[in-house]
Amino acid sequence: MLSRNRAAYAFLAPYLLIFVTFWLWPIINSLLISFQNTRVNPWRFSLSANWGRLFGDPAFYNALYNTLIILVIQVPVMIALATVMAVLLNSPLLKARPLYRFAFFAPVVVGEVAYAAVFRLMFSADFGIINKLITSVGLSPVSWFDNANAAMALVIIAITWRWAGYNAIILLAGLQSIPDDVYEAATLDRVSKFQQFVHITLPLLKPIISFCVVLSVIGTMQLFTEPFLITNRGGPGGGTETLGLLLYRQGFTSLNFGYASAIAYTIAGLAVAISLLNLMLGGEKK
Amino acid sequence: MKSKSRSLLVQKIALHLVLTPLAIVWLFPLWMMFVFSTMPDHGIFSPEIVLWPSGEFAANFRNLQADTNFIRAMFISITVAIIYTALSVMLTSMAGWALARYRFAGRTMVVAIILGTITLPFAVVVIPQFIMVAREFKLANTWIALIVPPLFNSLGVLFMRQAFSMMPGELFDAARVEGVREWRIFLHIALPLARPTMAALAIILFLSSWNNYLWPLLINSRPNMMTAPVALGTLIGLTRVSWGGIMVGAVLLTAPVLVVFVFLQRHFIAGISAGAVK
Numbered sequence: 001m002l003s004r005n006r007a008a009y010a011f012l013a014p015y016l017l018i019f020v021t022f023w024l025w026p027i028i029n030s031l032l033i034s035f036q037n038t039r040v041n042p043w044r045f046s047l048s049a050n051w052g053r054l055f056g057d058p059a060f061y062n063a064l065y066n067t068l069i070i071l072v073i074q075v076p077v078m079i080a081l082a083t084v085m086a087v088l089l090n091s092p093l094l095k096a097r098p099l100y101r102f103a104f105f106a107p108v109v110v111g112e113v114a115y116a117a118v119f120r121l122m123f124s125a126d127f128g129i130i131n132k133l134i135t136s137v138g139l140s141p142v143s144w145f146d147n148a149n150a151a152m153a154l155v156i157i158a159i160t161w162r163w164a165g166y167n168a169i170i171l172l173a174g175l176q177s178i179p180d181d182v183y184e185a186a187t188l189d190r191v192s193k194f195q196q197f198v199h200i201t202l203p204l205l206k207p208i209i210s211f212c213v214v215l216s217v218i219g220t221m222q223l224f225t226e227p228f229l230i231t232n233r234g235g236p237g238g239g240t241e242t243l244g245l246l247l248y249r250q251g252f253t254s255l256n257f258g259y260a261s262a263i264a265y266t267i268a269g270l271a272v273a274i275s276l277l278n279l280m281l282g283g284e285k286k
Numbered sequence: 287m288k289s290k291s292r293s294l295l296v297q298k299i300a301l302h303l304v305l306t307p308l309a310i311v312w313l314f315p316l317w318m319m320f321v322f323s324t325m326p327d328h329g330i331f332s333p334e335i336v337l338w339p340s341g342e343f344a345a346n347f348r349n350l351q352a353d354t355n356f357i358r359a360m361f362i363s364i365t366v367a368i369i370y371t372a373l374s375v376m377l378t379s380m381a382g383w384a385l386a387r388y389r390f391a392g393r394t395m396v397v398a399i400i401l402g403t404i405t406l407p408f409a410v411v412v413i414p415q416f417i418m419v420a421r422e423f424k425l426a427n428t429w430i431a432l433i434v435p436p437l438f439n440s441l442g443v444l445f446m447r448q449a450f451s452m453m454p455g456e457l458f459d460a461a462r463v464e465g466v467r468e469w470r471i472f473l474h475i476a477l478p479l480a481r482p483t484m485a486a487l488a489i490i491l492f493l494s495s496w497n498n499y500l501w502p503l504l505i506n507s508r509p510n511m512m513t514a515p516v517a518l519g520t521l522i523g524l525t526r527v528s529w530g531g532i533m534v535g536a537v538l539l540t541a542p543v544l545v546v547f548v549f550l551q552r553h554f555i556a557g558i559s560a561g562a563v564k
Contacts, residue, residue: 007468008388015381015443016396023438026411026418027403033414088305093298102548103309106316108558109543111497113515114536117522118319121529127331129318136335161315166558173559193297214405222409225499229522244409251413252504261413268410275405 030261038258050262060263062238063246066152067221070242071274074156075216079209081160082167087197089168090175104165112162116229119158123230148239151231155240158226163219167212174208175201214275221271224248243267319540323533330529342530350531358510359517360538366432366513367495374437374491375484382446383472387458397447400440408500416504427508436501439494442487445560449483450476486557489550493543514539
């Protein structure tokens with residue numbers, strides 16, 4: 001028995017070494033660094049240098065506001081869209097299913113930089129294909145990069161394109177785990193398709209929707225690449241600056257590691273809090 | 287009966303009427319990525335609406351290669367993704383095996399810590415990781431910096447633990463009675479049985495390494511050690527740059543994974559949905 005335990009530790013040790021070095025210890029260390037004034041050499045303990053500054057920093061509130069706006073608008077829109085995609089893809093009446101699946105799931109494998117480049121070009125103000133299409137139907141072009149609201153909308157559109165299919169995959173797996181006889185019984189009782197969706201599908205799907213929301217919240221809280229590359233470093237004038245971008249600027253442009261760590265812990269704290277809240281609300285009405 | 291089949295037909299038409307425009311909108315950016323990659327820059331920035339490819343892909347590729355050494359960057363990305371995937375599958379399989387099949391002191395604690403921290407955003411550790419790798423280990427702009435730190439990812443441990451714990455224990459006990467050593471049981475009995483899980487895991491890990499942006503951007507900023515997404519990212523936002531070239535880069539980053547996705551869709555989907563539906 002003892003030798004078997006030794007084998008277990010041997011199997012576990014290599015991974016555990018990496019896990020502790022590059023994940024567990026940095027989680028703790030990040031909190032420690034957030035209490036250091038890193039703008040002096042050597043670093044000194046300080047409560048006010050980072051945490052004190054954070055709560056009075058207009059740049060932080062701007063980034064927090066932008067992040068929450070994206071969260072509040074984008075996550076519900078995307079999850080609703082993903083649910084529609086999943087339900088329709090699951091319909092036995094659908095022809096050419098592989099083609100539709102490809103259309104919605106393909107963005108899942110596309111890298112952030114590649115799709116950011118395409119969106120930037122498509123939405124370019126003067127000769128972007130989107131503005132050309134908008135003006136060709138007689139509307140006036142949108143300055144996607146100079147108007148803060150339009151830039152926010154662009155970020156939201158881009159993330160929704162990239163992630164709706166991902167959530168649809170998860171929701172589709174959930175749909176397929178609902179037994180067919182539930183629907184058969186409802187159909188015999190002449191319950192309409194829409195009623196079936198509201199009273200059978202949605203309640204059974206609720207835990208999975210909840211899971212999708214948690215994943216999306218975590219993703220949105222640290223949103224970085226889209227405002228960095230598509231709307232040009234959070235432009236116009238900080239109009240799309242997110243917490244993830246603020247963390248990047250403080251950490252790697254200003255090299256103020258202490259302040260960046262405080263922002264990082266705020267991101268994590270908010271992600272955990274919102275996720276727990278969602279799980280509590282989701283689990284309440286079981 | 288007839289009215290029922292007619293209502294089915296109406297439903298069927300309505301379904302396709304909703305889904306087809308949505309699918310076209312969803313495919314549009316990918317299609318335009320391809321179209322842009324074949325257009326000369328003066329065509330991309332002309333007032334006409336062009337929705338069909340032209341023949342400038344090769345010229346655009348030369349422009350891209352002139353703007354940044356993209357061939358080198360692709361080579362780094364491919365090599366890193368392969369080595370990372372192999373190492374990560376190996377490490378997490380071993381750990382998953384230990385956590386699934388042995389009872390030892392600290393086991394529940396390890397599982398609890400992994401589960402408790404798996405949903406934390408990467409943002410939490412990015413600063414200390416950077417300080418450690420770049421300043422303490424002095425490993426910025428190296429292969430190790432690209433490959434080793436991301437190995438902390440614990441998704442594989444949970445995947446593999448699940449796969450191993452569903453296998454019948456008698457199988458391994460019988461081998462032990464025969465005197466087979468533990469590592470041979472793992473290597474020759476357990477691992478072959480876990481092949482489908484390993485395939486799904488490998489695909490997800492490869493993709494995450496191939497598309498990884500933030501960490502390579504921070505740690506390997508020297509041009510000759512950039513990964514392909516980082517190299518391409520440096521061009522976005524420059525004023526004098528070939529946009530046709532950038533689009534060629536985007537196609538080269540996207541096409542391989544799209545092909546893999548088409549052929550291994552089942553594994554992809556298994557990998558993505560595994561976390562949600564137990």
